Amino acid sequence: MYLTESTMVPIKVTVLAWGLTGLVMTIVLRKAFMLYFPVVFLFFQLVFNTVVFGGLVIALLLSANYYLAPVATSVVTERIVSSGITKSRRGSARPFVKINYVGIEKRIKCDRGTNLKGYHKVKLTISKGFLGYDIIRHWELATE
Numbered sequence: 001m002y003l004t005e006s007t008m009v010p011i012k013v014t015v016l017a018w019g020l021t022g023l024v025m026t027i028v029l030r031k032a033f034m035l036y037f038p039v040v041f042l043f044f045q046l047v048f049n050t051v052v053f054g055g056l057v058i059a060l061l062l063s064a065n066y067y068l069a070p071v072a073t074s075v076v077t078e079r080i081v082s083s084g085i086t087k088s089r090r091g092s093a094r095p096f097v098k099i100n101y102v103g104i105e106k107r108i109k110c111d112r113g114t115n116l117k118g119y120h121k122v123k124l125t126i127s128k129g130f131l132g133y134d135i136i137r138h139w140e141l142a143t144e
Contacts, residue, residue: 003062008104008134014058021057022050065129073127073137081105083116097122097141101134108139118143 026042026049033045078099085093086109095110099122108122125138 003066005107005109006136007062007065007129008101008106008136009062009065010104017061018054018058019050021054022046025049025053061131065131065133066135068130069127069135070130071127073125076101076124076126077121077142078124079121080119099124106136108136110141114141116141120144 023046026046029049030042030045078101081098081100083095083097085095087093092112094112095114095116096107097110097116097119098105098107100106101124110116119141121142121144123140123142124136126134127137129135
């Protein structure tokens with residue numbers, strides 16, 4: 001699983017941190033941009049700073065939450081809300097299940113060829129992250 005897939009961060013927190021970082025960096029770097037790019041519109045600078053610096057801040061926060069987390073884990077069983085197959089143009093579609101963990105809907109991608117029939121739950125091994133956001137360390141499909 002990717003870092004973004006294994007961390008249980010609400011989307012509101014991610015978007016807020018991303019947007020605020022872009023706004024702050026636009027204010028800080030406005031004069032520096034005017035020295036090198038004299039016809040830079042404020043909108044384009046805001047978009048640039050949000051994408052570049054916001055993405056870096058989100059990557060740093062997710063990495064700190066994951067890699068600096070304590071080792072203690074707990075096992076939780078969650079009901080599968082829905083399942084399906086991801087769409088892909090290259091033919092690499094994968095089955096997935098959706099769960100609702102503490103109010104956060106999370107999509108978990110399964111290995112190719114996994115038959116999801118008969119599974120109603122997912123057993124998650126969870127640890128608390130450094131910043132307080134839960135991390136999925138391991139998961140497996142369960143019938144009960």
